[in-house]
Amino acid sequence: MVRILFPTLVGRRNHPTQAFGVLPTLEVSLGYEVHAIVEREDWEQMEVGGSDGAMVRREVAKKAMKRVVRREVTDYELIPEGRNIRVTEETKHEYVDLVDEHILTTAICPKINSFLEGFNELVPKELISIFNDKEFELLLSGLPEIDLDDLQANTEYTRYSAASTVIQWFWEVVKSFNKEDMVRLLQFVTGTSKVPLEGFKALQGIYGPQQFQIQKAYGAPERLPSAHTCFNQLDLPEYSSREQLEERLLLAIHEASEGFGFG
Template identity: 70%
Template sequence: MRRRSSTSVSMDLSLAPVTSEETPFQSASPDGKPLEAQLPFLRFAERHRRLVNVLIQQNVQLLLEGPLTQLMRTPRLIDFDNKRAFFRSQVRSASDRYHGSLRIHVRREHIFEDSFHQLRSKTPEEMRGKLSVQFHSEEGIDAGGVTREWYQVMARETFNPNISLFVPTGGSTFQPNPNSIVQNDEARGTNHLDFFKFVGRVVGKALYDGQLIDAYFTRSFYKHMLGQPLTYQDIEGVDPEYFKNLTWLLEHDMTDVVDLNFVEEVDYFGRVEHVELKPGGRDIKVTNENKREYVDLVAEHRMTTAIRAQIQAFLKGFWEMVPRDLISMFNDHELELLISGLPEIDVDDLRANTDYHGYSPASPVIQYFWEVVREMDKEDLALLVQFVTGTSKVPLEGFKALQGIGGPQKFQIHKAYGSQQKLPAAHTCFNQLDLVEYESKEQLRDRLMLALHEGATGFGFG
């Protein structure tokens, strides 16, 4: 499996997102002109992207008035830094309308439960108030530091396996637990969906307040948050081994090899149940002719259908806090950085824990690569780690503890073959970057940066 560049022809069949509503940035442009009328300017912006982004950096309000508003049709042309600055400016403008306070008193050992019961009845307007947190039996006035700590502790508790709301996936990411119904409590009048709405509100409020939280979701879940369609390749971030099996299924002749029907096995508290992926699926055999449909449906079931109620509850809370039209300017990789912040990436540590295949540390292209990496800013370093590993999260123990499909797996650079116009490709199952033997540092930089900025959304087979 490798990541595709934006210049590749996609062979993916998009899976339906949780909601079929069109995102605002896919609709008419801000000035109401049809897309055809915008094309000359967009072509200009494509050619002069660096200059355009310098102008935006000097005044992000240009995205609200004048010709640069047309960029909201194609937010990929806007640098992440500028998107983030624009997002913060709009949130600050909205927050000026809310002057209330939001005070909570929580026990540190019961922070999730206490916060939930004190905030669940608040209106969206009240939730936008200035948060003030007091930890039980702890001295100190909240001048901002206590609130930041509350967000961090809340993030850890949200993914606590004892709460059973989210489950870890193949890497360091999480997605909703399909069996989260175990959290239903009729005596207290709560159910698991109430908790998901609450978590959505907390994540949304963190964005609204400009607070960073240690929360890393699967790529498919970020896409749900953005209202973007999924592709079956996104399941790699949920279950790398299962993705590998689906890859094998698509690439090989199934005749007399695999006996499958359009049914998915579901583990419901130790009891195996069978769910039909389409009407009459129990009686429909998977063949070479319909195996692509099977792969799409089984991937959709795992990433959407089986957890649809949990996703919808989370999104209801999330979008109460963050305007959907504002958040949709980001892609899934950028949304992770917006929520969790830019990681501290130690290039020396990354280099010390990199294996080479087909190259050696002394190979010219490898020397070019590390020179380019050292010249990257924080945003591009984070995109590089995302591109190769699937998430910007760096293990606490450093890159020596990087995980792959079968356990610990170092960062890898493999020699690729073909034209020097070929973009670098990544195999996130194996933390692997493929590089052809570029003839110069400048050529490597151009191809790598194009892959990171234009080819980091979507997957395909090469």
């Protein structure tokens, strides 16, 4: 089941970063365009791309979008008079959220409602509304067995190395976690509790195979770790002690029970 459905099943809205993480798996070209708008400073100069079903009109960069499906072209205004409103650096995140909402909610609303109608005949809404989306995913699939040695062997580092003190503390802390917190960490960084059948060497990102990554995060030393689920990436500050790392990491992954961590 596509994980974007879990919040809908329990009667909650998708968090914007959940949509951001799953969109490229559904529409590759559009996912690339949307991600580039967020991540790249030169997004306004990029060429419009894609012939696989969707593209963003950025030669005008308005709050409207054009989709090409089976050679039929349809224009959508994401907000009233959106075709006449330019997207700017200050408003690009709003634009990305509007694209996500249109593709993953508005455009498929009748199908979602039909799915929910059938699903709720089998599982009454009131029985599952007490859960959040991550709890419901675990209820359906159970707690996975996480091989931490395999995860550690298939982790890449940026501005850290495997020998860095903070990284050694990180693995000591994670190996002391109970099973539930290990799953929370996996959900926090990758967006899902599922472990690939072939092990963590087969972990997928939005553009294909993507190993678990830990990157040094700059900023205030007491800041929480954050995650980019599109890239299976944990941004980990250089904490001054193992105890501080453990406290900050646990706080981050528990807070993420209500939404994906995203820095």
